[in-house]
Amino acid sequence: MTQLHPDPAPDFDQPVAVLKHCHGRIRKQLSTLEKLLTHLPLSQAETGGADEQARQAAQAVLKYFEKAAHLHHDDEEQDLIPMLRAVARGEDAATLQALAPTILQDHKDMDAMWQDLHEQLTAIADGSGTQLSASTVQRFSQRYLSHMEREESTMAPMAMRLFSPEQMAQLGQAMRQRRNIEPSGGGSAGANAATASACEPAAKAIGERVADLRKDYGQASLDENGVDADPILQFTRWFEEALKAEVNEPNAMSVATVGADGRPSSRIVLVKQFDARGFTWYTNYDSQKGRELAGKPFACLLFFWSELERQVRIEGTVERTSAEESDKYFNSRPLKSRLSAIASEQSAPIASRAALEHNYEETARQYGEAPPRPSDWGGFRLVPERIEFWQGRRSRFHDRIVYTRQEDGSWTRQRLQP
Numbered sequence: 001m002t003q004l005h006p007d008p009a010p011d012f013d014q015p016v017a018v019l020k021h022c023h024g025r026i027r028k029q030l031s032t033l034e035k036l037l038t039h040l041p042l043s044q045a046e047t048g049g050a051d052e053q054a055r056q057a058a059q060a061v062l063k064y065f066e067k068a069a070h071l072h073h074d075d076e077e078q079d080l081i082p083m084l085r086a087v088a089r090g091e092d093a094a095t096l097q098a099l100a101p102t103i104l105q106d107h108k109d110m111d112a113m114w115q116d117l118h119e120q121l122t123a124i125a126d127g128s129g130t131q132l133s134a135s136t137v138q139r140f141s142q143r144y145l146s147h148m149e150r151e152e153s154t155m156a157p158m159a160m161r162l163f164s165p166e167q168m169a170q171l172g173q174a175m176r177q178r179r180n181i182e183p184s185g186g187g188s189a190g191a192n193a194a195t196a197s198a199c200e201p202a203a204k205a206i207g208e209r210v211a212d213l214r215k216d217y218g219q220a221s222l223d224e225n226g227v228d229a230d231p232i233l234q235f236t237r238w239f240e241e242a243l244k245a246e247v248n249e250p251n252a253m254s255v256a257t258v259g260a261d262g263r264p265s266s267r268i269v270l271v272k273q274f275d276a277r278g279f280t281w282y283t284n285y286d287s288q289k290g291r292e293l294a295g296k297p298f299a300c301l302l303f304f305w306s307e308l309e310r311q312v313r314i315e316g317t318v319e320r321t322s323a324e325e326s327d328k329y330f331n332s333r334p335l336k337s338r339l340s341a342i343a344s345e346q347s348a349p350i351a352s353r354a355a356l357e358h359n360y361e362e363t364a365r366q367y368g369e370a371p372p373r374p375s376d377w378g379g380f381r382l383v384p385e386r387i388e389f390w391q392g393r394r395s396r397f398h399d400r401i402v403y404t405r406q407e408d409g410s411w412t413r414q415r416l417q418p
């Protein structure tokens with residue numbers, strides 16, 4: 001078994017090369033892990049436990065996957081993929097759309113497999129255990145290898161083709177910041193420091209585990225100041241990012257209402273407009289939600305953009321949009337949707353699908369090409385009083401910033417614990 005030494009890495013001026021270099025480091029750690037698997041029974045036969053070599057190997061693998069692998073995943077999730085999404089067009093965009101969810105899922109699955117290995121490796125490293133699951137090691141290793149191959153054959157060449165020198169510099173800078181590495185400024189000492197730790201956090205940030213957590217808190221409080229003072233503008237920013245990231249149904253949101261008996265109910269609707277006045281969706285006023293809102297005009301909206309690991313919770317009072325607004329939106333809908341809205345007594349029971357179709361045919365016959373908006377169909381606008389932005393973070397140490405509207409219409413904001 002060999003002890004691994006950091007090998008020379010490219011500078012962050014070539015971020016794609018750095019990413020590939022990290023793959024090299026990961027491959028070496030996987031190979032150490034596989035060698036450890038064959039070494040452990042031999043060591044056990046001779047010494048009755050994990051020998052010094054096995055301990056050192058376990059420590060090296062632990063150190064890499066605990067401290068460095070997630071930085072590499074973050075490089076891809078937070079910078080490389082969003083930046084590629086912003087510039088990819090046509091076939092590249094289609095490739096990316098198909099590939100990105102797989103890459104993100106791989107990261108999650110590999111993280112989960114790592115949790116299983118982590119415990120066993122910790123025991124080997126501190127001499128208290130000798131168990132290492134061969135099947136988990138093999139699954140972990142195979143998943144990583146095919147994952148890296150996939151990235152090297154698609155995303156890396158795409159980035160090389162599509163990124164301008166400025167975008168390369170932006171990517172390199174983000175990766176540097178993630179590792180707390182100062183820009184080299186062309187000086188050789190700085191360049192060497194960056195080179196030596198291209199795949200790992202800077203020595204300053206490695207520290208003790210608890211110190212790392214404190215560092216995380218410190219970085220998050222910077223983000224807190226980075227959000228917009230106006231939650232609607234902050235929401236607009238996130239919504240645009242959701243559109244750019246092509247998340248599934250970005251305007252789908254859950255609307256929770258409360259019945260006269262105090263019981264909550266929720267369902268998905270599509271937000272059709274949002275601005276300083278609030279968040280608007282259209283529905284049937286006699287539906288369950290419509291009746292519940294008539295009795296208790298309060299609701300909670302929830303957006304979940306899983307691809308970005310974000311949710312937004314919005315609470316407030318609900319009012320009806322004006323008849324003019326509802327007409328305008330109704331008339332902008334495709335004819336069949338307008339006819340459906342008239343034909344369906346939303347939320348009321350009906351005997352069969354055939355009866356529903358029959359009602360639609362009758363409505364179409366009656367109104368032809370220009371059906372009027374029925375009086376029981378229109379918009380609801382939630383006027384927000386509380387808006388919470390939630391960003392998923394590693395180890396469930398998520399960021400939550402909540403805005404609360406004051407009586408004078410201004411907003412205060414504060415951080416909530418995850």
Ligand SMILES: Cc1cc2nc3c(=O)[nH]c(=O)nc-3n(C[C@H](O)[C@H](O)[C@H](O)COP(=O)(O)O)c2cc1C
Binds near residue numbers: 269270271284288290
């Ligand atoms: C993605 C999606 C979008 C939807 N959009 C709307 C909508 O904009 N308006 C609406 O009334 N129902 C919409 N629905 C249907 C609602 O979820 C729900 O079934 C319906 O409004 C009746 O709810 P209620 O009985 O609780 O009033 C949507 C459902 C899904 C899954």
